[in-house]
Amino acid sequence: MHEVGIMESALALVQRHADERGASCVHRVVLRVGALSGVDPDSLRFAFEVVARGTRAEGATLVLDLVPTLVYCSSCRCEFAGDRGAIFTCPQCGDLCGEIRSGRELELSRIEMS
Amino acid sequence: MCVDCGCGKSVPFGVKVLSVLAPGLLRSSAPAPASAAAVDAGVMTVVPAPLTPLTVQVHTSLLAKNDDAAGRNRAQFVQRGMLALNLVSSPGAGKTTLLSRTVDEFGREHRCAVVVGDLETDNDARRLHRPHVPVAQITTGSACHLDADMVARGVGALDLTGVRVMFIENVGNLVCPASFDLGEAVRVVLLSATEGEDKPLKYPPIFKSAHVVLLTKIDVAEVLGFDCRAAIENIRRVAPQATLIPLSSRSGEGMAVWYDYLRQRLLPR
Ligand SMILES: Nc1nc2c(ncn2[C@@H]2O[C@H](COP(=O)(O)OP(=O)(O)OP(=O)(O)O)[C@@H](O)[C@H]2O)c(=O)[nH]1
Ligand SMILES: [Mg+2]
Ligand SMILES: [Zn+2]
Numbered sequence: 001m002h003e004v005g006i007m008e009s010a011l012a013l014v015q016r017h018a019d020e021r022g023a024s025c026v027h028r029v030v031l032r033v034g035a036l037s038g039v040d041p042d043s044l045r046f047a048f049e050v051v052a053r054g055t056r057a058e059g060a061t062l063v064l065d066l067v068p069t070l071v072y073c074s075s076c077r078c079e080f081a082g083d084r085g086a087i088f089t090c091p092q093c094g095d096l097c098g099e100i101r102s103g104r105e106l107e108l109s110r111i112e113m114s
Numbered sequence: 115m116c117v118d119c120g121c122g123k124s125v126p127f128g129v130k131v132l133s134v135l136a137p138g139l140l141r142s143s144a145p146a147p148a149s150a151a152a153v154d155a156g157v158m159t160v161v162p163a164p165l166t167p168l169t170v171q172v173h174t175s176l177l178a179k180n181d182d183a184a185g186r187n188r189a190q191f192v193q194r195g196m197l198a199l200n201l202v203s204s205p206g207a208g209k210t211t212l213l214s215r216t217v218d219e220f221g222r223e224h225r226c227a228v229v230v231g232d233l234e235t236d237n238d239a240r241r242l243h244r245p246h247v248p249v250a251q252i253t254t255g256s257a258c259h260l261d262a263d264m265v266a267r268g269v270g271a272l273d274l275t276g277v278r279v280m281f282i283e284n285v286g287n288l289v290c291p292a293s294f295d296l297g298e299a300v301r302v303v304l305l306s307a308t309e310g311e312d313k314p315l316k317y318p319p320i321f322k323s324a325h326v327v328l329l330t331k332i333d334v335a336e337v338l339g340f341d342c343r344a345a346i347e348n349i350r351r352v353a354p355q356a357t358l359i360p361l362s363s364r365s366g367e368g369m370a371v372w373y374d375y376l377r378q379r380l381l382p383r
Binding site: 002005006009010013017021023027031036037038039085086087096097098099100104105106107108109110111112113114 | 174
């Protein structure tokens with residue numbers, strides 16, 4: 001359950017931005033979460049509720065933008081979308097590919113506040 | 115009451131809200147007059163103008179703090195000419211047993227040190243302790259993984275004179291350690307013959323981040339009915355980037371391949 005710690009970092013960042021802008025209420029927090037980031041969206045949502053309690057972000061909407069996996073094939077020098085599963089096969093040459101170009105993201109991307 | 119979203123929070127500015135407008139009205143993006151009069155049950159009330167919601171676009175990694183610390187660890191390992199490996203597996207897959215044998219055999223050839231993380235107890239550090247092997251135990255309390263700061267503290271507690279290889283035994287867990295870079299050069303993921311052959315399919319993030327996958331306890335595979343070929347096939351398909359080494363820390367089978375791998379990855383002195 002490292003999602004709680006990750007959400008603490010997210011909300012610390014949110015508070016800092018809210019302080020800088022003199023905002024008193026946070027309405028929406030948007031995170032980018034890669035399919036291979038190793039965090040579980042449901043656990044993140046749960047952690048958000050727990051960690052936001054008593055802060056300016058309590059009651060805010062948490063939006064998780066899921067970042068799809070992009071895989072590189074070194075034989076074809078092409079990128080392709082990794083499917084939902086765990087095995088990434090190049091659609092052109094059929095090789096198994098292990099070079100992940102995106103999909104590990106875990107970022108704060110937008111805050112809406114007032 | 116926060117006027118923007120009707121979220122029920124008190125707002126510390128000096129207008130007393132005497133009545134509550136419908137949330138739809140309050141969210142209206144049309145610019146509102148500074149002060150609007152509303153009739154609520156026949157009483158004139160003053161409602162503050164909705165604040166313009168402020169949107170801030172950022173692109174900040176939620177792991178930035180850990181990644182910075184990992185970067186410092188990595189720089190230190192490289193500067194000291196140490197090969198650092200992060201060993202990750204389910205609880206009990208054989209990390210400590212593998213490291214005990216490795217420091218006894220390979221460790222006679224090249225000086226090794228170990229930082230070992232567990233939720234509680236220093237049992238693993240005591241199992242690994244040898245006169246020629248500096249060992250630091252980190253107890254994480256409730257954290258289900260090591261982070262780069264903990265590793266920095268562990269490493270900082272050791273006498274690193276002559277150390278060529280730094281083994282970091284992570285907390286037994288296949289999920290959380292995937293997100294935490296410790297500054298290692300090599301991430302080693304262990305899958306043991308006492309687990310399911312399909313584990314790589316169930317935990318893709320950690321297997322896809324591995325440089326090496328060790329299939330451990332192969333001495334007991336047959337008696338347990340563990341299908342080594344199926345497991346190897348699954349590892350190859352999920353982690354085609356990884357070097358795969360089947361071995362047993364008990365019988366010693368495959369250990370020479372592991373030591374060869376370590377030799378190849380040693381940093382020049
Ligand atoms: N048969 C067999 N048993 C092994 C082997 N390696 C480890 N074991 C046994 O597996 C059990 C767990 O081994 P450990 O080395 O403590 O595993 P670990 O991954 O360090 O465990 P945690 O630190 O608790 O996650 C012990 O009873 C070991 O004796 C092996 O190669 N063959
Ligand atoms: Mg252990
Ligand atoms: Zn291809």
